[in-house]
Amino acid sequence: MLQIDLWKRVLIWSLCALGLIMALPNGFYPRVEAHNDATASLEAGFSGNGLEEQAAMWPNWMPSALVNLGLDLRGGAHLLAEVQVEDVYETRIKALWPEVRNLLRAERATVGTIRLQPSDVSELRVKISNRDAIQEAATLVRGLAQPVVSLTGAGTTDLVVTTEGDEIVVTLSDAEKLATDERTVQQALEIIRRRIDEVGTREPTIQRQGADRILIQVPGIGSASELKDIIGTTAQLTFNPVVGRAGSADAAAGAGNEVVPSLDEEGVYYILESAHVVSGEELVDAQPSFDQNGRPAVSFRFNPSGARKFGDYTAENIGSPFAIVLDSEVISAPVIQSHIPGGSGIITGNFSVEESTNLAVLLRAGALPAGLNFLEERTIGPELGQDSIEAGRIACIVAFAGVLVFMFLSYGTFGLFANIALIINVGLIFGLLSMVGATLTLPGIAGIVLTIGMAVDANVLVFERIREEVKAGRGPARAIDLGYEKALSAIVDANITTFITAVILFAMGSGPVRGFAITLGLGILTSVFTAIYVTRLIVVMWFERRRPKTLEV
Template structure:
């Protein structure tokens, strides 16, 4: 028998690799990387969310107002009575007629998609209908991305977050088994995480306890309550800056060892913050999160660097969740639960049992057919098939992939595709043996003749799988992933591995034993 060739060595290495890295998943050990089971296999939370896209219009309008203030202050344009009206308009009055042309040009340059109406020195800025529609669609897209980022940062394995229809969002979170976990996830998803730094209206703050919301609005103010004491604050409606300028948020601890949230601002935010605090020494600025005041400290001096702290008697878990929400970005519009259901672990266990039986039964029948029909050639194909399965499990384990029911269907399909390659190869070899060629020549030519057909079939299937993964969601991605890994693994095991085994065993093959080796009886083979 010849020395082991490089193809056999490569196959042995692949087999060892597959077995070693599959063990944590197969044994469900505590250590090592493992395959994560999807919602349909381990149970979890399924939600269909709606989105209040009209709120996105108001949020975008408030952002426009903030831009107007920043641009005019930066260009030293004198204005007054800047406020929001009806949730979708920004009004202000210029005090110098010489600034009209310059102000109009700046607004058109800095704020795309707006209509500017002028009545003397009073201006109204509003989004175009096209910009409003785009803002609503952006709110949905941004909500999908934000919720996905929050769940990923929370440490959940492969949550599914996808747009469904025109204005709905599908969320599936596997592994949620308790009511407490479910409630925490729902709060994390629904948290707007809208951060604003707002100036206190010091001129009227003393009257805030007797002031109505309508009166506050007439001054361009808003009344918000303290998150802990319910104390009322009268704040300027247009924020100094908001969370869109935030770059990072982390949990820290103050001098009393209580959790706080430290966040950093980008360059523009740091400049605005520094300029404002320089002009507002001795006045208060409120840190507002989701329309609740967490603190309203007095500004003692200019604060540079763009670093701000939120303190509010947080629990550590709450501070952690808020920091995740801030890092992931604010929701442009609130979401609400339209439909919710929990998939119990017992249902997932039934799915695993049923699919495992299907996989095992299909695997056994394929192995039996290959041995009966192709004899030792079938045994070699089965060895490659076992190696293929271990490789699929190992690669999925290393990447922490999620296995779903469609993913298991992909594995079953891959078993059929992998053995199909060996069927093509064995038939080519048998045809050549029938023609009277030697065993060595038949094996080499058989692989050469079969390779093109196998490669074409696998490449076209792989392209389809890649497209499914790129454009599919949830379970479709799981199916595409397992099929893609299976195709690539089968190219190694079913073609390279079996070829090497044939070359290694070739000295043992004799023409009088072709029935043993290939399941045929033929004359003329040498």
């Protein structure tokens, strides 16, 4: 019997209304976007600059979730970066010297005096005065080696220790280099993601390409250079003992030392010990602040390990200068006045408020483990994105109009019912996209256009079945009931196979392919819902009102 319970009718229309209400903000995109940005700024404690007026541009009681526009629609910045994994080898080798020195000093009676020798950046050379004890010393150094943490390097160690005359040569093993490369790229990927998220950009695309490259696409950002300013700085912070000052970069530093330029004082260089006391990796927090003179600065706090090392060093070196080094530049070299317990302090320099804020963001997100070489950079202007949106809109309108006309000419009144469901279907798609926070790209618009064409397939199956039942002599009510009943299995089977394809595209694909898969998958769900429930409900309501003696489908 052609009958739908009242509670089902209420539920169907409620779901349609909810979906259309969620899609409504996308019809007022600039206004709602300004409202959302202003509301977020006000919640963060900012005021003025017309924020209150912008926040009032959209009612607070209305939904304000928007479909995020991808890079090809909104414009933004595109970067392809190559991670300089070799930088990490040099850092690892430099960090080994204090450990090797302390280890051999404990055996000075046997190995004699110890001297660091000039060498290539990929190796550590240590000379001992007692040549006869070279093998014993090498054995001691081999004890510093650790197992390689990787599947391919199982059973190997991270250090290779050899001897040449009275020198011990320490290098990284090939297995450790491979494992280090993998860790470095993954760490760089995560830090880039954290830095971009700190700035509050919408739906960035950050993914690995190949062995050592990272693709970064950020919609809505002004230019590629602006994006490089956010992620291009390694922000490697270290605290190094000061050996002395120099007048040029070519000054003799001595083994185990390095010459580093001053950031604020032109022509001034510092000779520092290469081995740092504590590094930015041990920071747990960094916030913009002001020093005692009211100048912008950055306050920081170390974890327990870093706090202990920082406190011990300041207690033992009162009266000595201590350099704060950021990306191989000394930003300040204060003299230690007293013991600094607790592991917190402040970085001062000639900062502006914006620079101190950006530095705090970089330090808080973490230091990049290696430098980035930008192989490709593009700024996609919003006018190109607007062209894409306009082209997509025209395609949707043409497809929509073509389907509406075809359905009306083919099925008359029933085609009109299908058209009403199709309009609801498109609204539901945008409502779901807004609810899940999906990103709409140009391929995503193609998915919507495809969904519009596919959305009427289920209705076509139903209407053709109803036609067959009418020709077989069934009454109007029975023909409609059997039409939906017999078409159901075909509708479900056809859409399940397409939905599986969309799921596979989403799982295996990336970027534009995922955007297409999302809109296609959501479109299938809404199409089945509108065909099986919404269209049927409209037909039932029409039948109950008109009670036709015959059907013309």
